[in-house]
Amino acid sequence: MARAAGGILSELPGTALRVLRVGGTLFGYAVVFGPAVLGARLRRRRWAHAGERLSALLTSLGPSYIKIGQLLSTRRDLLPERVRAELGRLADATPAPRRARLEGVVRGAYQGRSWPFAEFGWTPMATGSIATVHRAVTLDGRKVAVKVRRPGIDRVMRRDFRLTALAMGGMQRLPRLRSMPFKVMHAQVGGAILHQLDFAAERSALGDLRTNLREFAWIRIPAPMPDLCTEDVLVMEYVEGLARTASESLSTDARKAAARRVMSAVYEMLFVDGLVHCDLHPGNLYIEGDGSLVILDAGFVIKLSEPVRASFADFFINMAMGNGPLCAEIIIESAASIAEGCDLGGFRAGLAELVTESTGARSSEFNLAKFAGRLFDLQRRFGLYPVPEFAFPLLSLLVVEGIVQSLDPELDFQAEAMPVLRRRNMPRASVGS
Structure with a gap:
């Protein structure tokens, strides 16, 4: 352990950066388990420069932490507007690599084969923490978007x-x-x-998402072009007229339709296909004027194991039905470990109370982050530790929760899930039935 630590730390330029990285890491894992605490502290302190300082810290820590900031920027129910506004700029503010370096990556990707582009826009139309995206035209006249992995x-x-x-x-x-x-x-x-560094996996995920969501005519997902893709370059169809639409500029009907469509798409991923997009922040999820959706960037797409998909679906539908005792049994059965001497009766009672409080709550009333925080606190107190894979379904919902609340505060999260759950994943029999 000491030798490994010495080798790793020797790569870092100094103690200060080392401390920042470790602190940022702990903060990152805290995002899933305790964002409500962070929001409350910021509100109490009214720290005028919180957003700027947090944004600067995450940027200095690198791409993994920039993604954490993007997640936090969607949490309008947990963070002050001034903090979210600063974090929201992380999606666009990452400096692009110099053209020479970008050109080196792209031309190197096609070394030994014919150059496939008639035109290539070297100035990125989007800049992310892991890659830049460029507009190009192929030799046969197709307009394409080219995702280029950052050098190094x-x-x-x-x-x-x-x-x-x-x-x-x-x-x-x-x-x-x-x-x-x-x-x-x-x-x-x-x-x-x-x-997310694996462009071959992302290309496959794009194709799978298009197949899984093909029944939804109001979702557009760009098709990958396998013959033009390489290890460092992902080429996909170009989506014309793509622009971010503020929820305030949409009609009431379009806002309500968009909110339901977002939840329908996420629930289809979670409960039916098990292939889940965990990064649907505003930079990857576009809402058009008529309420239709465009989903981009399949880098952070996770394939849930069948036991986790089924258990999460079971838990969710029984939570919506107010069946706390069965929710508790699902958590107990799916736990990664249970502490010796665990008070299972106390856990069952605590979770039943939490489920009862949450059943039927609308978007403006139901706070997933607080619900998850209380659930994790119950598990910690009673010594039931969840399978880590459960973090991904929660993460996907946490990312879109803020977007949905801004579109339709009255949307009933749980009721919207019921048609999908009843159609594809009926719950097990209720306790006592």
Whole structure:
């Protein structure tokens, strides 16, 4: 362990940056488990420069942490507007690499084969933490969007992954945290972030999402062009007329339709297909004037295992039906580990109370982050530790929750799920039936 730590830390320029990276890592994992606490602290302190400082910190820590900021920027129910506005700029404010470096990556990707473009816009039309996106025209006249992986990003992200592994290992040594599955959690959540470097996997995910959601005529997802894709370059069809539409500029009917369509698409992914887009922030989810949707960037798409998909669907439908006892049984059966001497009766009673409070709540009343926080707190108190893979369904819902609330505060999250759940995944029999 010491030798590995020395090798990793020797790559970092100094103690200050090392501390920032470790602190940022802990903050990143806290996003899923405790964003409500962060929001409350910021509101109490009314820290005028919170957004700027947090944005600067996440930018300095690198691409994994910039994505955390993008997630937080959607949480209008948890963070002040001035903080969210600053974090929202992270999607657009990442500086693009110099043209020479970009050109080196793209031309290198097609080395040994014919150059496939009649035109190529070297100035990015979108700049992200992992890649830039360019408009181009192929030799046969097709307009395409070209996603180019940032030069050197693979080395940076893998170094950070090793550092977070050390941080998780250190937390696992703390007496009160020894039973927490931090290493497994890091492997799955951190591995999912590294997975975004794999353009072949993203190309496949784009195709699978198009197939899975093909019944929804109001969703557009660009088709990948496999013959033009390489390890460092992902080429897909160009979506014409793409522009971000503020919810305030939509008609009431369009807002309500868009809110329901967002939830329908997410629920189809979660409960039916198990292939889940976990990064539907406003930079990847576009809402058009008529309420139709455009979904982009399939880098952070996770395939849930069948047991997790089925358990999450079971939990959700029974939560919507107010069946707290069965929700508790599902959590107990799917737990990664249960502490010795765990008070299962106390856990069942606590979860039943939480489910009863949440059943039937509308968008303006139901706060998923607070619900998840209370659920995790119950699990921690009673020693039931969830399968880390459960973080992905929650993450996908957390990202879109703020968007949906801005479109239609009266939307009933749980009721909207029922048609999908009843059509494809009927719940097990209720306790006592």
